[in-house]
Amino acid sequence: MFSKKHICGGCGEKVNARKAPKGSLLILIILLILFIIPGLIYLIWMLSNRQDQCPKCKSLDVVPLKSPRGKALAQQYS
Numbered sequence: 001m002f003s004k005k006h007i008c009g010g011c012g013e014k015v016n017a018r019k020a021p022k023g024s025l026l027i028l029i030i031l032l033i034l035f036i037i038p039g040l041i042y043l044i045w046m047l048s049n050r051q052d053q054c055p056k057c058k059s060l061d062v063v064p065l066k067s068p069r070g071k072a073l074a075q076q077y078s
């Protein structure tokens with residue numbers, strides 16, 4: 001059994017956040033087709049700027065349970 005390390009500010013679920021790449025896949029594809037170099041820079045930027053995402057509601061408002069905001073959210077939703 002995995003212990004949940006994060007809480008979602010969107011749906012209030014305790015979750016294990018997944019890492020979602022920042023930015024838009026559509027923009028990446030357009031950039032790669034039209035301008036190769038900015039497209040590659042954008043791809044690298046996307047991969048290096050991953051952010052926590054709620055696996056349930058896809059909200060990016062995911063905070064660690066141990067943080068002050070995480071504790072407040074856990075109380076609010078319990």
Ligand SMILES: [Zn+2]
Nearest residue numbers: 008011054057
């Ligand atoms: Zn959520």
